[in-house]
Amino acid sequence: MGVPRVYCACPVCEEARSGGTNRRYRSLVRLEDEGTGTLLIDCGPDWRRGMEAAGLRQLDAVLITHAHFDHIAGLPEYADMCRWLGRRGTAYAMPDTIEEILVRFPWLSRQIAFVPIGGEPAFGGWKAFCWKVNHGKNGHAYAYRFDHALTGRSFAYCSDAIALSDEELEPLRGLDVLILGTSFYEEPYAFESRSVYDVREALALLERLKPGRTLFTHMSHDIDVGRDYGLPAGTAFARTGQTITV
Incomplete structure (x- = not known):
């Protein structure tokens, strides 16, 4: 839902509403280097505001993790940008994700390949x-792991996941950077009703995966980034507009 949430007057939302550090857009990663150009992972409803904040007027491609609103709602605006620039956009996704997107927005294929x-x-x-x-209760999503051929560096983006099997966890091992979704510090709801790890569960997972560095994303208004949670070294909450080097 992003932070602040429209209906909420909790301290985190009020701090975010005043322009504070807890103001958070929906999860998105921008990968930028000479080889990729400007590549986004996901294109949620805050896409336009994120593009403006980054000073971007175009991009080269989008990778989609799954077809939930908070990950694809910016695609119509991306398509509109492509139309006015006179170019065709590119979006990569798994076949079932593409099918679901085009059921909802069949006209997007006129502007986006x-x-x-x-x-x-x-x-x-x-x-x-x-x-x-x-x-979890929301079915499945997809995660991405990236390995660089020359530097040997690696990172992964896994924004929407819970209760991963050993097979699902395997690609998350041996990473320099892990970006992992965590909605609450300790989620108080029944496990079978949930869809994303909480922070305490994620910290236990990191003891197994041992990444070089971890950033938690996809956070709800339960998380106050100004508070000291005693996170271990190399682990932090992502900030809106944050830049890191892999």
Whole structure:
């Protein structure tokens, strides 16, 4: 839902409403290097505001993790940008995700070429691996792992997942950077009703995965980024507009 939430007057939402550090857009990653150009992972409803804040007027491609509103609602505005620039956009996704997007927005294919992911596509020097992950009560999503052919560096983006099996966890091992979704510090609801790890569960997971660095994203208004949660070294909450180097 982003932060602040329209209906909420909790301290985190009020601090965010005043322009504070808790103001958060829906989860999105911008990958920028000489080989990839401007590549986004997901295109949610805050896409336009994010593009404006970053000073971007165009982009080269989008990768979609799954077809939920908070990850695809910016696609119509992306398509409109492509129309006015006189160019065709590109969006990569798994075939079932593309099918779901085009059921909702069939006209998007006039401006955006939807490319099914097969094998391990390359984006500049990065080789990408996409795999299905459990999204709890919300079905499934996909995660992305990127390995750089020259530097040997690696990172993964897994924004919407919970209760991952050993097989689903395997691509998250041996990473330099892990970006992982966590909605609450300790989610108080029945496990079977949930769809994303909470922070305490994620910290236990990190003891197994041992990434070099971890950023938690997809956070609800339960998380106050100004508070000291005693996170271990190399682990932090993502900030809106934050830039990191892999």
